[in-house]
Amino acid sequence: MSRTRIVIVGAGFAGYRAARTLSRVARDRAEVVLLNPTDYFLYLPLLPQVASGVLEPRRVTVSLSGTLPRVRHVLGEAEGLDLEGRTVRYRDPEGTEGTLSYDRLVLAVGSVNKLLPVPGVTEHAHGFRGMPEALYLRDHVIRQTELAANDKDPARCTFVVVGAGYTGTEVAAHGKLFTDSLLRRHPDLEARWMLLDIAPRVLPELDERLSKTSHKVLRQRGVDVRTGTSVKEATAEGVYLDDGEFIDTRTLIWCVGVRPDPLVEATGRPLERGRLLVDPFLQVPGHPEVFACGDAAAVPDLANPGSYTPMTAQHAWRQGATAGRNVAASLGLGARKPYKHHDLGFTVDLGGVKAAANPLGLPLAGPPAAAVTRGYHLAAMPGNRIRVAADWLLDAVLPRQAVQLGLVRSWSVPLDTASPELARLPAPPREAPDDAAD
Ligand SMILES: Cc1cc2nc3c(=O)[nH]c(=O)nc-3n(C[C@H](O)[C@H](O)[C@H](O)COP(=O)(O)OP(=O)(O)OC[C@H]3O[C@@H](n4cnc5c(N)ncnc54)[C@H](O)[C@@H]3O)c2cc1C
Structure with a gap:
């Protein structure tokens, strides 16, 4: 019998934390697969100190295989999603294409540079x-x-x-x-x-x-x-x-500034200013097997009703933990909880x-x-x-x-x-x- 497979796309603040949480709470129930273009989690807030020579570059990278031993890491970049067929199409760093099927999907692809129409x-x-x-x-x-x-x-x-x-x-x-x-x-x-x-x-x-x-x-x-x-x-x-x-x-x-990674558009689901709309449990309406968190997701801010949580590491990190626990809950391990966090x-x-x-x-x-x-x-x-x-x-x-x-x-x-x-x-x-x- 094949094991339940959870695919997490993106190993930034949200994806890394989701993988870490799942490797603790669901390790006996499911295979956790983490798809990311690099073999490390990047601690972005210290990047200005790398650019200015205070920190050596490797200091702000945390090895995925070294810190998430129970997670299967797939090196590559997702290029397409098929929510009906439950598959993620990706390309590895050498250009080879691959497909991952999933039972649960966590989308945590973060954001990219925001462009403005300024000549040059x-x-x-x-x-x-x-x-x-x-x-x-x-x-x-x-x-x-x-x-x-x-x-x-x-x-x-x-x-x-x-x-x-x-x-x-x-x-x-x-x-x-x-x-x-x-x-x-x-x-x-x-x-x-x-x-x-x-x-x-x-x-x-x-x-x-x-x-x-x-x-x-x-x-x-x-x-x-x-x-x-x-x-x-x-x-x-x-x-x-x-x-x-x-x-x-x-x-x-x-x-x-940044804008959500355009990959979330590939879901074909409703967006809020480019971010994938999710409910307070971080699930995509109509697709309860798909979760999204971090910069790429528009998460209702229960601490400030009527708004969405800002794109910060603080929220992404905590949403990753909530996504991990709620994925586990969807497999019968514990109870799901809505995401709520007051800025610290x-x-x-x-x-x-x-x-x-x-x-x-x-x-x-x-x-x-x-x-x-x-x-x-x-x-x-x-x-x-x-x-x-x-x-x-x-x-x-x-x-x-x-x-x-x-x-x-x-x-x-x-x-x-x-x-x-x-x-x-x-x-x-x-x-x-x-x-x-x-
Ligand atoms: C220079 C800088 C400094 C910052 N400083 C602060 C700060 O001091 N405090 C703060 O709260 N916030 C800060 N932020 C913002 C914070 O880093 C982000 O809000 C946070 O990283 C969002 O987490 P995330 O997991 O959504 O995305 P990310 O941490 O960006 O992770 C996204 C991951 O997804 C991967 N990915 C992207 N596309 C694909 C794909 N197609 N397939 C597979 N993987 C993919 C990326 O490689 C990356 O590993 C800073 C941001 C920057 C750029």
Whole structure:
């Protein structure tokens, strides 16, 4: 007799947690299969620290096989779903197609870069949504400062970040510290970081006190924060702002937000602003065997009736646990429960001993906020805690290692990762300029 099979698509905050929960509560009843393009869970909130050389890249990755020994991991990317036939079609990293049949499906594919119809942005900007982008940015920033040391071109030392949500704010805050340290031996050069947002304040989606604290730190650090401002056009030489100003730059980092992974559209089920609509038990109406959670799902927010839970790691992680328990309940193991969670606060790491945090609504700034923020990340990470703490310690006492590894090229981190034609990256055209020349 074949065992019940639970397929989880996506091993981010929601999918990883669902797999971990199921491997504990349903291991004797079902085979748990986790489909993900990488062999690791990526702890996204610490990615700005990878891009700025504080943390080594592997620190923010947690091995799936090492931490989920009772889960079968399938390396690949889902390309199609057949809800009636109960199958997931996927492609492995070598291009081979495969099909997984399921009795229960958990969709936890997260989100992709949000694009806006601004001329030139798709061609000239890079997003910040995964490891390749963080590695690209780290190399690119080092390269620009090294080239500027010779040609003295101020455009190379000008870095424009669009979007002052937590990603853009942390990238700009850490980035400025990084370039200040890179340029220490070149007193004639100065790094200029700009952080733009159309909203009237930084961190517009968070508590106003977090915004004020973060804005103050950015200003003191010398980041040029422009609220109520956006980009009108991007070119190879720089960007035009909507007020007509031209900024000469070689670096445009696009952090305007995310949109749900387009795979959820393939279900053909109702969406709410691109997210797959589920009921409070995280089940897709009409398909009780299909569950969805995290950024890809529109989950009714029972703590704020009438709205959906925001796209945060905090919700995705907890929804993963609820999805896991409710899948088990659907197999007769325990009782299903609706998802309900009150926000516990937010933390924004601004680098050095600066941070902004409001644990349980208590506003904190400076070193106490930094201690809470880093303590929170250590507690929240499902692995690598000692390694992360060791990197923080080393960063506090040693200069940062500023070398380019050149592993990720500009063409391999397109902003529009969701386009079908870009999903499987082409080899670069032979005449394509090398990054060193871009
Ligand atoms: C740089 C950055 C910093 C952030 N900082 C914070 C923060 O400080 N606090 C906070 O609360 N939130 C933060 N967030 C947001 C938070 O990380 C997301 O809300 C959270 O990751 C959502 O979890 P998820 O499981 O839905 O998606 P993800 O964690 O993105 O995981 C999705 C997984 O699905 C996989 N996948 C995608 N498509 C497919 C496919 N077709 N087939 C198979 N697998 C697929 C992906 O590879 C990935 O492993 C940050 C986000 C970023 C990008």
